[in-house]
Amino acid sequence: MMAANDIAAGDxxxxxQGALAASLKGASVRFGAFTAIDRLDLDIEAxxxxxxxxxxxxxxxxxxxxxxxxIPAASGEVSVLGxxxxxxRLAREFAFVFQDAALLPWRSxxxxxxxxxxxxxxxxxxxxxxxxxxxxxxxxxxxxxxxxALPHELSGGMRQRVAIARALVCQPKLLLMDEPFGALDEMxxxxxxxQLLDIWRETGTTILFVTHSISEAVFLGQKVxxxxxxxxxxxxxxxxxxxxxxTTKLRDTQQFTHYCGYLRDLLETC
Amino acid sequence: MAIAxxxxxxxxxxxxxxxxxxxxxxxxxxxxxxxxxxxxxxxVGVKAFGVPTYIAPAPSDxxxxxxxxxxxxxxxxxxxxxxxxxxFAVGNIxxxxxxxxxxxSRNVERAFFPIAVFINTIPILAIAPILVLIFGPGLTAKVxxxxxxxxxxxxxxxxRGLQSISPQALELARILSAxxxxxxxxxxxxxxxxxxxxxxKISATTSVIGAIVGEWVGADKGLGAxxxxxxFNFNSPLLYATVFMSSGLSVLMFALVSLAERRIVRW
Numbered sequence: 126m127m128a129a130n131d132i133a134a135g136d137x138x139x140x141x142q143g144a145l146a147a148s149l150k151g152a153s154v155r156f157g158a159f160t161a162i163d164r165l166d167l168d169i170e171a172x173x174x175x176x177x178x179x180x181x182x183x184x185x186x187x188x189x190x191x192x193x194x195x196i197p198a199a200s201g202e203v204s205v206l207g208x209x210x211x212x213x214r215l216a217r218e219f220a221f222v223f224q225d226a227a228l229l230p231w232r233s234x235x236x237x238x239x240x241x242x243x244x245x246x247x248x249x250x251x252x253x254x255x256x257x258x259x260x261x262x263x264x265x266x267x268x269x270x271x272x273x274a275l276p277h278e279l280s281g282g283m284r285q286r287v288a289i290a291r292a293l294v295c296q297p298k299l300l301l302m303d304e305p306f307g308a309l310d311e312m313x314x315x316x317x318x319x320q321l322l323d324i325w326r327e328t329g330t331t332i333l334f335v336t337h338s339i340s341e342a343v344f345l346g347q348k349v350x351x352x353x354x355x356x357x358x359x360x361x362x363x364x365x366x367x368x369x370x371x372t373t374k375l376r377d378t379q380q381f382t383h384y385c386g387y388l389r390d391l392l393e394t395c
Numbered sequence: 396m397a398i399a400x401x402x403x404x405x406x407x408x409x410x411x412x413x414x415x416x417x418x419x420x421x422x423x424x425x426x427x428x429x430x431x432x433x434x435x436x437x438x439v440g441v442k443a444f445g446v447p448t449y450i451a452p453a454p455s456d457x458x459x460x461x462x463x464x465x466x467x468x469x470x471x472x473x474x475x476x477x478x479x480x481x482x483f484a485v486g487n488i489x490x491x492x493x494x495x496x497x498x499x500s501r502n503v504e505r506a507f508f509p510i511a512v513f514i515n516t517i518p519i520l521a522i523a524p525i526l527v528l529i530f531g532p533g534l535t536a537k538v539x540x541x542x543x544x545x546x547x548x549x550x551x552x553x554x555r556g557l558q559s560i561s562p563q564a565l566e567l568a569r570i571l572s573a574x575x576x577x578x579x580x581x582x583x584x585x586x587x588x589x590x591x592x593x594x595x596k597i598s599a600t601t602s603v604i605g606a607i608v609g610e611w612v613g614a615d616k617g618l619g620a621x622x623x624x625x626x627f628n629f630n631s632p633l634l635y636a637t638v639f640m641s642s643g644l645s646v647l648m649f650a651l652v653s654l655a656e657r658r659i660v661r662w
Contacts, residue, residue, distance in 0.1 A: 215572050217572075221567065244571040248574060
């Protein structure tokens with residue numbers, strides 16, 4: 126067991142200290158007259174695990190979609206690894222894991238993981254190929270032997286793990302996760318949380334993880350980004366100073382419950 | 396309980412399998428027995444009430460005709476089979492291509508969908524003579540009629556199928572910077588297949604109806620022509636035998652499409 130070290134910012138796995146994986150400067154998103162995100166300033170340090178919490182309608186998902194170039198900013202600036210979001214998207218700098226795994230039901234688990242490598246290949250797009258092959262990634266997420274299974278033959282948790290393997294295939298520097306375990310039962314969710322932490326430590330990628338669950342946010346995040354609703358604004362970034370590597374036992378410690386309590390109170394005022 | 400001791404311990408899995416087999420057998424046996432019962436009732440009824448053969452032939456007469464006239468029936472079976480398959484292919488390919496155009500351009504859909512609906516509302520029996528006038532009494536008219544009857548269900552289903560891709564899959568495509576053609580070939584087209592096959596199963600049987608209707612209007616060969624011929628000659632056993640062959644043709648087409656579906660749509 127590692128003693129409580131004082132990692133306050135940026136896990137130093139690969140990223141140089143202080144480098145930014147993403148940066149939002151006064152970024153706003155509007156849908157017609159509705160302001161989903163209002164002048165959001167946020168720097169995402171490279172290599173860190175950020176969890177994003179907030180009440181419904183605070184723009185958590187919208188923020189991920191803004192960073193991933195799925196929706197444009199109405200005003201302000203968003204950059205990913207020093208590039209525009211579009212340039213980062215074209216260079217496959219980031220990957221996205223959706224709430225429902227969004228697997229293609231006619232493709233086997235392996236074929237789903239291979240999809241990002243197929244898209245653009247015939248057009249001569251320079252696809253970044255990760256260190257690990259799709260087969261190795263399936264092994265990494267614990268699905269060795271299920272390569273040929275179709276999505277409907279897999280459980281919800283397994284499907285989500287296939288989606289994570291697919292997201293890792295181009296070795297993204299930034300992993301955006303939109304409530305990926307929201308639809309799973311608690312036991313599966315806890316197991317996948319641990320697995321995700323392993324993957325994060327091993328790959329050194331930056332993770333932005335949206336969740337509804339306070340305890341999930343505290344357990345996973347080095348930083349919890351709290352957003353408030355109407356309009357979506359940044360409320361507070363809470364550093365979570367808990368011993369690494371995190372284990373299930375951590376959930377019973379006083380520190381952990383202290384963070385959860387603090388965030389619960391904060392959430393009520395959002 | 397000396398006997399019971401000799402029986403090997405029951406294997407619950409084998410028992411469950413045997414139970415499943417029994418249930419499957421029953422599921423097949425019940426409708427078959429019902430059909431056999433109804434045919435027997437028909438046979439007894441026709442004979443008991445002395446119904447003349449030209450009004451309603453007994454199943455035994457129909458069966459005898461099926462055997463005696465088998466070469467004649469087959470001779471007329473092949474043209475209808477060919478017309479059905481050709482019509483099926485033409486109608487469905489046209490529907491698929493037009494559905495693709497509709498999905499790619501809302502304007503094309505706005506322009507042509509009302510026309511497609513209008514054509515679909517004309518009874519096939521009303522439009523068949525028009526098509527025979529246009530295309531003549533040969534094969535073409537029958538293929539066109541069969542194609543027309545296949546067209547609409549496939550168009551509607553295919554449009555829905557191409558639009559059935561989930562919004563998240565489209566977001567995934569965007570994040571991977573997929574081109575329009577990649578989205579089409581790798582996502583939209585495969586996700587439309589279950590919808591396409593439900594339509595193909597409908598048109599597998601309706602294409603046969605189209606071909607037969609086309610033959611009624613003007614043909615000297617084919618099952619439709621044989622139906623008209625047998626009716627006018629009061630040859631009821633031949634008429635019934637021909638109807639039986641026609642329905643057999645529909646079943647054959649349906650079975651082929653179902654088989655293809657099971658092979659292709661595995662999800």
